[in-house]
Amino acid sequence: MNRGIKYFFYGGILMILLLQIPQPERSNPPVTGDLQVSTEVQTILRKACYDCHSNETNWPWYSYINPIAWQVSHDVVEGRKHLNFSEWSSYEARKQYHVKGEIVDVLKEDEMPLQIYLIMHGEAELTQHEKQLIYTWADK
Numbered sequence: 001m002n003r004g005i006k007y008f009f010y011g012g013i014l015m016i017l018l019l020q021i022p023q024p025e026r027s028n029p030p031v032t033g034d035l036q037v038s039t040e041v042q043t044i045l046r047k048a049c050y051d052c053h054s055n056e057t058n059w060p061w062y063s064y065i066n067p068i069a070w071q072v073s074h075d076v077v078e079g080r081k082h083l084n085f086s087e088w089s090s091y092e093a094r095k096q097y098h099v100k101g102e103i104v105d106v107l108k109e110d111e112m113p114l115q116i117y118l119i120m121h122g123e124a125e126l127t128q129h130e131k132q133l134i135y136t137w138a139d140k
Contacts, residue, residue, distance in 0.1 A: 024073035026063060029055045033089025041137045045085065048113050048124040052079030055086035060120065075114070100138035107131050 031054075035045070051057050052075055063072040083099055091099065106112040108131075113124045126134075 023064070023066070024070050025077075026057075026059045026069075026073060028057055029086075031055050031086040033087055035085045035088040037137055041133055044126065044130045044133060048126055048130075049083075050085060051121070051124075052076050052114075052117070053083045053085055055080070055084065062120070075117075104135055104138050107134060 034054075035042070037045070046056075057076050059072075062068050083103070088096070103112075107126065113121070113126075118125050
């Protein structure tokens with residue numbers, strides 16, 4: 001192998017390894033007030049929403065590989081900021097009502113779950129029947 005190509009190759013490997021050193025935060029704070037819904041709705045929300053919108057995130061293998069790890073961590077932090085099912089009971093009734101409306105809106109617009117999430121989690125894609133169950137719950 002040409003000496004310059006060899007240095008370029010080893011330098012690239014070194015850069016990839018160094019990129020792995022600063023790892024993002026991956027935590028699951030305690031659940032302080034989980035959502036109380038029917039088992040059916042709970043199952044749907046857990047499979048499609050809880051990884052980003054609860055303190056019960058399942059951190060998959062790729063969430064430990066930079067730069068993907070930073071994006072996954074960012075998505076979870078932002079998701080929890082907007083809606084955290086693990087803190088649902090601490091929300092005032094007015095906020096719960098507002099958030100339910102937002103859930104319906106993003107489902108109707110197919111904005112959630114995020115398409116990038118569905119690439120690795122195809123099971124999180126909701127059927128029309130599952131969406132209807134969530135709409136019914138949100139309408140109460």
